[in-house]
Amino acid sequence: MIEDDVLATHRQEIRRGTIVLACLLILRHPGYGYALLETLESCGFAVDANTLYPLLRRLEKQGLLTAEWNTDESRPRKYYVTSPDGAELADILSRDWDELHTAFTKLRDDE
């Protein structure tokens, strides 16, 4: 019987590294803070708002996202979109992910 805390920690650990890749992929189409949060949640990536918003800023500072204020709608919103550097990183991370997937499958099948 696994304790809830232990289970939650391990599940969180395995998801933690995936948020950046998920954001880079989702933001190939422009998106803003709260909508991105909802999209991530519906895809199964649970992330806190107070982690996501600073993360978006950090990615923008690192040049992986470009941001633009959109004043068309009722509320001004800051839209992020994946930059070319960001797309490149997304490719690298996706390849890493695939390699890991192959490795895990092989490990499981070797049983």
Next chain:
Amino acid sequence: MTTLTDRYVAEALRGIPEGQRRDIELELRSSIADAVEVRLRTGEDESRAEVEALAALGDPARLAAEYAGRPLHLIGPALYLSYTRLLKTLLTTAVPLVFLGASVVGFARGGPAGRALWEATGTALTVAMHVAFWVTLVFAAVQRAPSMRDRRPARWDPATLPELPARRIDRTSLIGGTSVATVLICLLVLVQLYGPVPVISPGLWESGWLYLAVVFAAVRIGFDLVGYYVGWGVPQAVAHAVMGLAFVVLGVWVTAGGALLNDAFLEAMGWPEGVVTWVVVIVVVLMAVNDSINGFVRARRRKA
């Protein structure tokens, strides 16, 4: 927007550099408004919606720290081990010596021995607290330097591993050293009080200066304990040697001045005073030199 959001945003903007404030504020307000709107759509009551949305965002101070890239710890994993090692070295070398020095000064000034010891303890504690405070402050400041942001700990070199036994002095040495020091002091006291002829001159005994010998023995035992429980290296050996030097200087000064030995004792021994003085001086010097050399040998054992 109502004042709750205003209060939240104000807290979350604390410590954010001027250039980014406007941008972060607009985005944050926008995100909060979005969250509230979603809750309103699902039929939640308006005041509840705002409270819940802000609660979901969490402690604004955390948000501010994340935005500004400030660490939420005083000293992080990269610096922590260096910090504890430095603190241990400084506390195990400086504090015993300060205690010793303050005792000597206290005794030299005259007055009751108890007060000298009490003040020496106070001084030693004050020094210990200052060392701990300033070292911690410096490390906390370094942790907040911009280059430390994503620093990984420095690569560890196996050559720095200490020799076995892991505790730099082994248990037999510890017990031996402590016992010898204690037995000598007890012997001295017993002979003085109950022996046929007191060895130490009564004037010196009564003035309480001999308590200084007890202080030296205590500091010596303290160094042994440090070597057993904390570790022994060149800094500790140096401090130990300084203590030995102080012992020699005081011992020789007191003996050569004729103040140490009781005249009655000298008569009973039948040796001329000059000879006895030299014997005592030589014994004291040899003891201190042997002890100090031992200290350095132990420290040397650490290198490969």
